[in-house]
Amino acid sequence: MADPFDPSLPASILLGGPVDPSQGTVHQQVAFDDQTGDVYATQVISSGVQLEGEPSPVPFEDRARMGDLAINRISEAGALLGVMYVRKFDHGAGLGVQRTGGELYLWTGYDAAEAPPGSDGYARQICRFPFQDGAVLDLGDPSVTVYDPRPAFDHITASIDTANDQIALRYHQNGDYFITVYRLSTFTPADPGEVLYAERQIPVDPQFQSWVIFGEYVYSRHGAAGDRLYFTIYSLPESVLIREVTNDQFPDLVYREAESIAVMNQASAAPLLAWGIATGNSGNRQINLYAPLPAPPTRIEAEVVPEGVVLTVDVEDPGSVTLWQIIRRPDGAILFSGDGDDLPDPPAQMLDTAP
Numbered sequence: 001m002a003d004p005f006d007p008s009l010p011a012s013i014l015l016g017g018p019v020d021p022s023q024g025t026v027h028q029q030v031a032f033d034d035q036t037g038d039v040y041a042t043q044v045i046s047s048g049v050q051l052e053g054e055p056s057p058v059p060f061e062d063r064a065r066m067g068d069l070a071i072n073r074i075s076e077a078g079a080l081l082g083v084m085y086v087r088k089f090d091h092g093a094g095l096g097v098q099r100t101g102g103e104l105y106l107w108t109g110y111d112a113a114e115a116p117p118g119s120d121g122y123a124r125q126i127c128r129f130p131f132q133d134g135a136v137l138d139l140g141d142p143s144v145t146v147y148d149p150r151p152a153f154d155h156i157t158a159s160i161d162t163a164n165d166q167i168a169l170r171y172h173q174n175g176d177y178f179i180t181v182y183r184l185s186t187f188t189p190a191d192p193g194e195v196l197y198a199e200r201q202i203p204v205d206p207q208f209q210s211w212v213i214f215g216e217y218v219y220s221r222h223g224a225a226g227d228r229l230y231f232t233i234y235s236l237p238e239s240v241l242i243r244e245v246t247n248d249q250f251p252d253l254v255y256r257e258a259e260s261i262a263v264m265n266q267a268s269a270a271p272l273l274a275w276g277i278a279t280g281n282s283g284n285r286q287i288n289l290y291a292p293l294p295a296p297p298t299r300i301e302a303e304v305v306p307e308g309v310v311l312t313v314d315v316e317d318p319g320s321v322t323l324w325q326i327i328r329r330p331d332g333a334i335l336f337s338g339d340g341d342d343l344p345d346p347p348a349q350m351l352d353t354a355p
Helices: 060-066
Strands: 029-032 039-044 069-074 082-086 096-100 103-113 122-130 146-147 154-161 166-173 176-183 196-203 207-212 215-224 229-235 238-248 257-264 272-279 288-291 296-304 307-313 325-326 334-338 348-352
Touching: 029 096, 029 207, 029 272, 029 288, 039 060, 060 166, 096 154, 103 154, 166 207, 215 257, 215 272, 238 288, 257 288
Parallel strands: 029 257, 154 207, 207 257
Antiparallel strands: 029 039, 039 069, 069 082, 096 103, 103 122, 122 146, 122 154, 154 166, 166 176, 176 196, 207 215, 215 229, 229 238, 257 272, 272 288, 296 307, 307 348, 325 334
C-alpha cells in the first residue's frame, strides 16, 4: 500500500473556523465519527472545575498529573454538542472512534500513573466506552471495558483504523517506545488476538504530540508553540521512518502549537489526513483543525448557437482554482487562460466564434 497522505498539501480549515471547546486548555487529540461528521476532542480539564464528588475546585496541575480529561463532542459546523469527563485515565494523546451495533464508542488510555507535581499522568492500560454527555467516569465504572495487552509498559495509547480493521498500540518502557498492531475485530480484553505488525521499537522525539495509524503507516505530529512544527511518517512493513515534513502553513496564528492528527472519511474512496493546531491565549485555547480538501465541483458545458459555441464554466469557488485553460481542439487555440479570480462571477460564459 502506497503512502496515501501528503501532509504538505495546502489545507483548509474545518469546523467552520477556530472552535472554543469546553475547557480553556489545549486539545490533545481528535477523532472523527464519519457517520455524522462529529469530531471528538480530548483536553486536560481546566483549573477550577469542580465535578461530581469533588469537595472543591481542582487546580489544573492536579488534573494533569492525575490524568483527568474532558472529551468534547463537536459538530462539523463547529458547535459544541456535549462533553463528558474521565478521571485518572490519561493525558489524552490517544483517541479513537468506533461504531458497533449502532452505538458509538471511544477508545482512550486508562489507569494513569499518578505523576509528581508539574508532570503529566499517562495511562498504563487502554479502554473503550460509549460517549455519554455530562457523564463523569472513574476507574472501575461498569460502562468501561478495560484492555491490558502490555502490563509491563506505560504511556500506552491506542489508534483505531476501522477501514483496515486495525488497532495500534504505542507504549513506553525504560525510555524506549514501541508499536504493535492487532486486528481490531479479534481484539478482546482476554486476548488481543491476531497480530498484524509485531512489536517494533520506534523513534522517540522530545516534541511528540499525537499520532494515528492508517493502513501500513503511522503519522505523528511534533512541535511546541514557538518552535518548528512537523510531521513524521513511519512505515510499518519497513520498520523505518520514511519522511519528515515541515508544517509551515498558517504561520501567523497566535500560540500555534501542534496537537492532533486523525484520519477522516476512513472508509471512503478519498480519506483525508486532518491535523490540529492549538491557538489563542492562555486559559482560552482554541482548536484549529485542517485538512487538504478535495477540489470543488466544476461544470463545463458547450452549446451551439448561431454565432458559434457558448462555453459555460461553473465552479463552486473560483478563487480556489490555480489555473484555468480552455483549449480548442484540434488546432490547439487557447480560448482562455488565467486563474479562477479572472473569471466573472460563476457561471462564466465565453463565446467561441470560430469553432
